[in-house]
Amino acid sequence: SQKIEQNSEALNIQEGKTATLTCNYTNYSPAYLQWYRQDPGRGPVFLLLIRENEKEKRKERLKVTFDTTLKQSLFHITASQPADSATYLCALPEDSGYALNFGKGTSLLVTP
Amino acid sequence: DVKVTQSSRYLVKRTGEKVFLECVQDMDHENMFWYRQDPGLGLRLIYFSYDVKMKEKGDIPEGYSVSREKKERFSLILESASTNQTSMYLCASMEGTGSAGELFFGEGSRLTVL
Numbered sequence: 028s029q030k031i032e033q034n035s036e037a038l039n040i041q042e043g044k045t046a047t048l049t050c051n052y053t054n055y056s057p058a059y060l061q062w063y064r065q066d067p068g069r070g071p072v073f074l075l076l077i078r079e080n081e082k083e084k085r086k087e088r089l090k091v092t093f094d095t096t097l098k099q100s101l102f103h104i105t106a107s108q109p110a111d112s113a114t115y116l117c118a119l120p121e122d123s124g125y126a127l128n129f130g131k132g133t134s135l136l137v138t139p
Numbered sequence: 140d141v142k143v144t145q146s147s148r149y150l151v152k153r154t155g156e157k158v159f160l161e162c163v164q165d166m167d168h169e170n171m172f173w174y175r176q177d178p179g180l181g182l183r184l185i186y187f188s189y190d191v192k193m194k195e196k197g198d199i200p201e202g203y204s205v206s207r208e209k210k211e212r213f214s215l216i217l218e219s220a221s222t223n224q225t226s227m228y229l230c231a232s233m234e235g236t237g238s239a240g241e242l243f244f245g246e247g248s249r250l251t252v253l
Contacts, residue, residue, distance in 0.1 A: 059239045070143075070229050070244030071182075078239070116182070120239070125189050126172055126197065127242060131181035 033130035050117035056095040057119040145245035158217040162230030170233040171213035
């Protein structure tokens with residue numbers, strides 16, 4: 028099955044800067060990739076989906092890129108705010124196509 | 140507002156007890172999922188269901204079973220709870236089949252097995 032790698036080290040950045048999180052996968056390139064946000068003690072919340080034929084997707088201050096050659100997706104938050112502090116998960120469809128496999132997530136801390 | 144509701148936020152059970160975790164969604168979604176989440180291991184898929192009375196094993200089905208008698212309800216059953224099943228359990232639903240839909244998660248059920 029697909030192996031999904033996200034940086035396990037927490038990312039600490041200053042308010043106003045751009046946060047960039049990485050998601051790498053090892054096997055076949057998926058038809059799409061999703062990003063979720065998870066706050067402590069809560070369920071993940073969907074943020075963005077990007078398909079394999081899309082290089083880039085934007086939603087407000089969020090931007091996702093998808094490079095099938097590098098087998099990598101980058102997730103950017105521009106003009107970051109303390110309220111953006113959370114764990115961010117990337118997810119890819121598993122072999123059956125019904126369910127999603129998740130990376131372990133990267134914790135982001137935005138300090139004032 | 141779309142909603143996935145898990146019956147209990149916190150449970151404490153004893154080893155050997157039978158445990159039921161209930162999940163209800165109000166979006167008429169075909170697909171429902173049970174994950175568990177543990178520190179350092181991330182989210183792992185236990186079981187999923189793509190239709191009423193249908194179920195498929197995920198990556199870690201051992202020690203669990205599921206029931207989907209109605210479209211809106213998906214139950215996770217621990218036949219004989221063990222301490223290594225102490226975890227956060229997350230239910231999710233998704234519309235359609237292979238439709239690249241987003242998952243809607245419940246708030247989670249934190250189970251402690253003593």
